[in-house]
Amino acid sequence: MPSDPPPDKITTEQVAHVAHLARLEVTPQEQEMFAEQLSDVLAYGREMNALDLDDVSPTSHPLPLSNVLREDVVGEVSNREEVLAEAPEAESDKFCVPPVLEAN
Amino acid sequence: MPAEYSVSVDHHSPASQGLTNGKAPASELAAAVRARELAAAVRSGELSALEATQRSLNEIAARDDDIRAFILSLTSEALSAAAEIDSKIAAGQDPGPLAGVPVAVKDNMCTQGIPTTCCSRILEGWRPPYEATVVSKLRQAGAVIVGKTNLDEFAMGSSTENSAFGATRNPRDLTRVPGGSSGGSAAAVAAGFVPLSLGSDTGGSIRQPAALCGVVGVKPTYGLVSRYGLIAFASSLDQIGPFAETVEDAALLLEVIAGHDPRDSTSIPQPAPSLLQSVKAGAGAAGVAGMRVGVVREFKDGVASDVASCVDAAAQALASGGAEVDEVSVPDVRFGLSAYYLIATAEASSNLARYDGVRYGLRLDASNAVEMNTATRTQGFGDEVKRRIMLGTFALSAGYYDAYYGKAQKVRTLIIEDFTRAYQKFDVLLAPTSPTTAFPLGSRLDNPLEMYLSDVCTIPSSLAGHPAMSVPFGVGADNLPVGVQIMAPALGEAEMFQVGAYLEKAMGQTRQAQQEPTSKAQTPG
Numbered sequence: 130m131p132s133d134p135p136p137d138k139i140t141t142e143q144v145a146h147v148a149h150l151a152r153l154e155v156t157p158q159e160q161e162m163f164a165e166q167l168s169d170v171l172a173y174g175r176e177m178n179a180l181d182l183d184d185v186s187p188t189s190h191p192l193p194l195s196n197v198l199r200e201d202v203v204g205e206v207s208n209r210e211e212v213l214a215e216a217p218e219a220e221s222d223k224f225c226v227p228p229v230l231e232a233n
Numbered sequence: 234m235p236a237e238y239s240v241s242v243d244h245h246s247p248a249s250q251g252l253t254n255g256k257a258p259a260s261e262l263a264a265a266v267r268a269r270e271l272a273a274a275v276r277s278g279e280l281s282a283l284e285a286t287q288r289s290l291n292e293i294a295a296r297d298d299d300i301r302a303f304i305l306s307l308t309s310e311a312l313s314a315a316a317e318i319d320s321k322i323a324a325g326q327d328p329g330p331l332a333g334v335p336v337a338v339k340d341n342m343c344t345q346g347i348p349t350t351c352c353s354r355i356l357e358g359w360r361p362p363y364e365a366t367v368v369s370k371l372r373q374a375g376a377v378i379v380g381k382t383n384l385d386e387f388a389m390g391s392s393t394e395n396s397a398f399g400a401t402r403n404p405r406d407l408t409r410v411p412g413g414s415s416g417g418s419a420a421a422v423a424a425g426f427v428p429l430s431l432g433s434d435t436g437g438s439i440r441q442p443a444a445l446c447g448v449v450g451v452k453p454t455y456g457l458v459s460r461y462g463l464i465a466f467a468s469s470l471d472q473i474g475p476f477a478e479t480v481e482d483a484a485l486l487l488e489v490i491a492g493h494d495p496r497d498s499t500s501i502p503q504p505a506p507s508l509l510q511s512v513k514a515g516a517g518a519a520g521v522a523g524m525r526v527g528v529v530r531e532f533k534d535g536v537a538s539d540v541a542s543c544v545d546a547a548a549q550a551l552a553s554g555g556a557e558v559d560e561v562s563v564p565d566v567r568f569g570l571s572a573y574y575l576i577a578t579a580e581a582s583s584n585l586a587r588y589d590g591v592r593y594g595l596r597l598d599a600s601n602a603v604e605m606n607t608a609t610r611t612q613g614f615g616d617e618v619k620r621r622i623m624l625g626t627f628a629l630s631a632g633y634y635d636a637y638y639g640k641a642q643k644v645r646t647l648i649i650e651d652f653t654r655a656y657q658k659f660d661v662l663l664a665p666t667s668p669t670t671a672f673p674l675g676s677r678l679d680n681p682l683e684m685y686l687s688d689v690c691t692i693p694s695s696l697a698g699h700p701a702m703s704v705p706f707g708v709g710a711d712n713l714p715v716g717v718q719i720m721a722p723a724l725g726e727a728e729m730f731q732v733g734a735y736l737e738k739a740m741g742q743t744r745q746a747q748q749e750p751t752s753k754a755q756t757p758g
Contacts, residue, residue, distance in 0.1 A: 144623065151582060151626045152589070152603070153619055154611040167624055169682045174571035177640055180647070187642030188649060190469045190499075191455045191698025191723075197498045211362040217596035224591050229602045 138168045268334045268428040268482040272375070275333030278322060282333030286315035286377045289335035292426050293380065299407055302420040303380040304340055304398045305348060311335070311379045318375050329375030331489060336371055337421040337430035340381035341388055342473070343462040344368055351464050352396040353386045355613030356594045365462025366497070367431060367473050367490045374489045379427060382417030386615045387585065388438055388466045390414050391687035394678060395617040402674065405447055405714060409671035412442030412687075415476070419446040422476045429486050430476045435467050436573050437666075437691025439474045440703040444666035444716025447705045449483045449733070450476050452691075454723050455698030456501040458487075459494030467580035468499075470573075470695050480515075480704060480733045484508035487726070501724075511727040515734030521554045524732065527561030527659035529720075532690050536668040539709030544665050547706045547717045550739040551663070551732070561655050561662065565647040566693040572648070573692045574685060575628045575641035582625030588613060620681060649697045656722040661732050663719060665690050666703040670713035694720045704733045706740055 141160040144167070148155045155163060209222065218225040266274075266285075274280040290308055297303055321328045338344065341351045343361035345368075350356045371378060385395040393416025394400040401416045403409040404424035411420040415432030419442035422430050432439040434452035443450025451474045458473045465471060475486035491505035515521065528548050533541065552558040590596035590609030597608035614622070628637040655662060667687060677684040694701040700723070703716035717736065721729040 139627065143627070147623045147626045147630065148619075150630070151586075151622045152607045152610050153614070153622065154607055155619075163620060163623060166620060166681050167627070170574055170624060170685070171637075173682055174575060174637070174641075177568050177571050177644055180565075180568065180644065182640060182643040182647075185643040185646050187639060188645040189642060191649070191696070192499060192501070194499065199495055207362050212592075215359055215362065215593040217590060217594075226591055226602045227599060227605050231601065 137172075139164050139171065266428065267479055268331065268477065269485055271428060272330060272332045272334050275318070275375075276322070276328060280333070282315040282318040282322075282328070282375075282377060283312065285333045286311050286335055286379065289377075289379050289427055292424075296424065297426065299402065300404050300420050300424050301399060301401045302382055302404075302411075302417045302424060302426060303337065304350070304352065304383050304396075304417070305381040307347065307378055307380050310347070311377050314372070314377045318377070321375075329373060330485065331371065331429075332375035334376050334429060335379045335427045336376040336486075337380055337382045337418055337427045338368060338371070338378055339384055339415050339418045339430070339432050341384060341433060341464045341466075342368055342431065343464070344378070344381065347381070349381070349464070350397070351387045352384050352398055353613065353615070353618070354397050354595055355588045355610070357613075359594045361462070363462060366459035366494045368462065370490050371431075376429070376489075380421075382415070382421055382430060384417055385414035386618050387464070387581070388414040388433055388435060388471075389581070389617050389621050391437070391441060391684050392672075392674075392677065393417060393420075393442070394674065395615055397615065400674060403446060403671045406671060406711070408673055409713070410445065410674055412445035412667065412671065414438040414442075415450075416442045416446075418476050419443055419448055419450065422446070422448045422478055428478060428482055431473060431486075431490070432476055433463055433466075433471055433473050434691075434695065435470045435472075435577060436695050437688040439476065440691045440701060440716070440718060441667045441687060443476055443703040444705070444714065444718075445671040447714030447716075448476055448478055449480055449702065449704055449737075450474065450716075451483050451487060451702040452694065452700060453487060453491065453726060454501070454700045456499050457491050457506075457700070457724070457726070459490075459492075459497040459500050461494055461496040465584040467577040468584060469580060470577060472695075480730060480737045481509065481512045483702070483733075484512045484730050506724070506726055508726060508730050511730040512734040515731035516738045519731075521551055521556040521732055521735045524551075524556045524661070524728065525659045526551050526556045526558045526732065527655055527662045528558065529566070529662050529664040530560050530562045531564065531566050532664045536665045536690070537670070537709065540665045540667070540669060540715050543707040543709065543715040544663065544717050547736055547739075548663055550736060554735055554739065556732075558663075559659075561659060563648075563651045563655050563662070563693070565644065565651045568644045569648055569693040569696055570685065570689050572641040572644040573688070573696060574624070575637050576645065576696070578621040578625030579628045579638050580625070582622045582629065585614075585618070585622055617681070645696050648693055652693070652697050652699065652722070656725075660728045661719050661721045661725070663717060666716035666718040667691075670709045670711070670715060690718060697723075699723055700726050700729055702729055702733055704736050706736055
């Protein structure tokens, strides 16, 4: 399957976009810094372009794993109070967050 | 060599200066006692677990201000655990194979009710409601956990400088890094605080700090040790393993922590291997006679000459012990680093999505949920973690997936096939662990790519899921320790430990020689 050619450099706009996807805020100075550093790392990785990989299958995992099913038996589970006690905010057995949808 | 360097190798000198009661430095006592001997002494009643624990805690209190291996000492917990072991012994019960042995645990492994931070602000204040399987196994074996050790935030780094708690220093030379990311655990053993510690290795995070601190470090076969309760960085690569002063002690600890765990779906459904007999064979009459050892050609260039000459010396030692030693080419390992930094960051970007300020750890207030998530993550993560999350997000993003992540996964296949061919001819492979000895603190912080290159020799085995260990073998420039890496095929731990034990024996009194400031030896003779 054809794919987009890898870009030569990561731009500050791309850094801003990726940061947004990852829910990170980066200042303009940080955008410059990360753009340069990430470009360096990707440039190093460009040596892989020389390899003929058409007939190679990808490895996602070092072990030949298949799904693992366990017996459906009651076991030890986490204690609800203990888990909720670690939350920044909890109420009535639930985690609380600021509004997800804007009012009105 | 300039005289000013000679002080750097005597890592016990800060202790000697710190002790004022005129007794022999306690560090010498601690360092002299191996885990196996210590457990035997506790089991026989010759030494109480409480004394052994107190000794370790005293050492940490006296000397760790300079080294900063620990970010948390568990004084009262350790003393009460030790007292329990002593009462077990008094009651005639079996206290376990690690009875009374002080152990340090890298702070990315969950300890129930005890803060577990990954050295990140984002987990500030978190007390895990559950315990890592390895921690439970340590307790069941009678080990006493004396503290949690420093790491690069979320195990992302090669120097233990990217920690929210500040850098750990190399006990062999306080101006240098201990390596990373398990630098705190490596330094804790190298400093003589504990005979054993646990680290985790994703691309070299046990082996590289072991080499830089002059201790033994083992990354087991992927799936041999349960990762339940290990905070995830890159799930197809992460593996827990031991640090120790000796190959035998590393085998002892690995026997305790290995084995199937139904709570980890990647855990291999097999009992823990017996490794102590392999250590006996390697250090005994059997040695390495008839074993086939391949020296990896691709790692001959690009490593510092002092490191290369130690690897040559190790190959010669194996040959004179009757091993068939030959050079082998594993050509695609050259692409390991490139593939690794795409695969590991892609997995990290996904694993670290869970830190959103909702269920645990840090939360910054904001007017809506997305702003809260963003503010929390921006404040909570350090630069290196942000860099890797963004690189991984980019590698997985629409339009670039095939060019980056997909390609890296294919290169991973090529590396595995290369290793398969090599292991048809050889039982184990020999290589440097790190391209250089310990580098100065701060020297690579501004250049992420240069820092990443620290892992070039350790990454290939990680990508393949194979076991590999670093064993100290000689010293390089400035008398800094050098580690040689022994790599083996999946579940080849027995042969790996046999060769490791032989090399340790061949070095003779390695550690004493390294600690002797007058030693002029560059490589073992």
